[in-house]
Amino acid sequence: MGETEPVSGFRKQNIAAVDVERLVAALDQQDAAAGVRRLRAWAYEALAVRAGERALDVGSGTGCQTGRLADAVGPDGDALGIEPNPGLRAVAEERAAAAGSRARFTDSDALALPLPDASVNVLWCERVLQHLTEADRAVAEKQAG
C-alpha cells in the first residue's frame, strides 16, 4: 500500500507517458518467447486463414501478426492493423515496408472499429483486452465486426 502504481505503457490513456522504444523492446522479446510462439501456432491452425480473406488485427503493436496475416491472405486479400499508439504504428509501417508486406495500419480503437459490421473474415486480437478500460464493449464490437 502507498506504492505508486506502475504505468501500463500499453494503455491508450498512457501513450504520451511511455517511451515507445521500451514498448517495442518488450514486444520483440515477447515475439521471441517459446510460449507466445506456441500459442500463435495453435491459433493460426484454428483460424485456418485462407487466401483472399479480409483480416483485422486489433491492437497490432509492431505489426508482426498483421504481416503474418497479410502473407496468409495473399494479394487478393487484405490485412489491416488497428493501433492507437502513433509510435508503435510508425514502427509497424516501417517494418512492413522493409519486409515488402502488404499489411496496412490505421489509427483507431478497439471500442470503435472503422469498418462496417460483418465485413471481416478473420479477427486477431492478441494481449490487448487487459489494457482496455471497457473490455466487454470491445468484445461486443469485435463480434459485430
Ligand SMILES: C[S@@+](CC[C@H](N)C(=O)[O-])C[C@H]1O[C@@H](n2cnc3c(N)ncnc32)[C@H](O)[C@@H]1O
Ligand atoms: C501488449 S500489446 C500487444 C500488441 C500485439 N497484439 C502483439 O501481440 O504483439 C497491446 C497493444 O494494444 C494496443 N491498445 C491499447 N489500447 C487500445 C485500444 N483502445 N484499441 C486498440 N488497441 C489498443 C496497444 O497500443 C498495444 O499495441
